[in-house]
Every structure is written in C-alpha cells, then in structure tokens.
Amino acid sequence: MGKMQVTLTVNSKREELLVEPRELLIHVLRERLGITGPHIGCETSHCGACTVDMNGKSVKSxxxxxxxxxxxxxxxIEGLGAPGGLHVLQRMFKEHHGLQCGFCTxxxxxxxxxxxxxxxxxxEEEVRFGIAGNLCRCTGYQNIVKAVLAAAAELNAAREAAQ
Structure with missing residues (x-):
C-alpha cells in the first residue's frame, strides 16, 4: 500500500502531508512537523510521555x-497557553516543583x-486517577497532584471572577 494523504490540525495549524500507513502519530509530530514536546518513551502506551489531545480525548500518540x-x-504541550506565555498548568508545575527531569512533563x-x-x-483522588496512565520516575507524584489542584483552583477563581 502506498502513502496516504492526511490532514491534521495541530495546535490550531492545519497540516497536510503524505504518510506511510504504518507511520505512528508520534513520529509524524516529532520528525515531520518538528513538534517535539510529546516524547517517545516506551512505545507501548504504558508511560504516557507521548500523550496528546486528539478530538477532545487524551491519546498515547x-x-x-x-x-x-x-x-x-x-x-x-506546545498548543497550551498564549504564545510566549505559560499555561496555568505549566506555571503551577513550575511553582509547585511538579517536575524534575522533565521527560514525562x-x-x-x-x-x-x-x-x-x-x-x-x-x-486529589480524581487527579491521581486521572493521571494514572502517565508515569513519572522522579517526583513521586505528590507535587504533580499539588500542581494540578492549584491550577484547577486558579482556573476556577478566574471563571468565577469573569461571571
């Protein structure tokens, strides 16, 4: 089977390219489109380093x-936040030390x-369950959970203030 034409909208930018039928999304993102935020970890869907949002769902690319x-x-990850600025989650991971080596981040x-x-x-329990498919070898998850809860609180406060 020959190459296939695909159209993707990645971080609000439309991309049209030819792909091999067996070509994985993570490789297209990193090698063909230069989007290197999603990392190649286990290549078996166990670690979650390659997680992206696809049509409103988290997927292991x-x-x-x-x-x-x-x-x-x-x-x-490149599509979160305003250009040149951090998304509240990124900022909270930084402020609450939710990352160490950064590979899973x-x-x-x-x-x-x-x-x-x-x-x-x-x-806290829902956050722990919600991120269970993403592994981190460095942090022990405590600060990751704190960062997600702090981001939720800030986002909720901003929503309430806007109403």
Whole structure:
C-alpha cells in the first residue's frame, strides 16, 4: 500500500502531508512537523510521555497511526497557553516543583489539561486517577497532584471572577 494523504490540525495549524500507513502519530509530530514536546518513551502506551489531545480525548500518540488521525484536531504541550506565555498548568508545575527531569512533563501536563476540561474541580483522588496512565520516575507524584489542584483552583477563581 502506498502513502496516504492526511490532514491534521495541530495546535490550531492545519497540516497536510503524505504518510506511510504504518507511520505512528508520534513520529509524524516529532520528525515531520518538528513538534517535539510529546516524547517517545516506551512505545507501548504504558508511560504516557507521548500523550496528546486528539478530538477532545487524551491519546498515547505512540499507538495511533497517523492515518487514524486524519481530520483530527490535535493539541500538544506546545498548543497550551498564549504564545510566549505559560499555561496555568505549566506555571503551577513550575511553582509547585511538579517536575524534575522533565521527560514525562509534556505528556503529564497535556493529560492534566484534558482532565481539567472534563472535571474543572477534581479532588486529589480524581487527579491521581486521572493521571494514572502517565508515569513519572522522579517526583513521586505528590507535587504533580499539588500542581494540578492549584491550577484547577486558579482556573476556577478566574471563571468565577469573569461571571
């Protein structure tokens, strides 16, 4: 089977490219589009370093063929926040020391972003459950959970103030 034409919208930018049917989304993002926030970790969907948001759901891009993503809206860590500024989750990870080596951080923040879209006011237990598919070898998760809860509180306060 030959190459296939796919159209992706990545971080609000439309991309059209030819892909091999077996080409993984993570490789297209990193190698073809230069979007290097999602990391290649285990390549088996266990670690979550490659997590991106696809059509309103968190997916592990190491287990999605680019052809399966044809027509999809994708958001990566690069698509969060305003240009030149940090998203509140990114800022809270920094302020609450929710990262150490940083390898898991893009996937973790992208997953946390979707979690807060689905549940704007999660409990600690809901955060822990919500990020369970993303592994971190450095932090022990305590500060990651604190960062997500702090981001939720700030986002909720901003929403209330806007009403």
């Amino acid at each position: 190491c287990t999605v063929f680019a052809a399966q993503a044809d027509g999809a809206e994708l958001i990566t 893009p996937g973790m923040i992208t997953r946390a972003w979707r979690l807060l879209q689905e549940n704007p006011d999660p409990t």
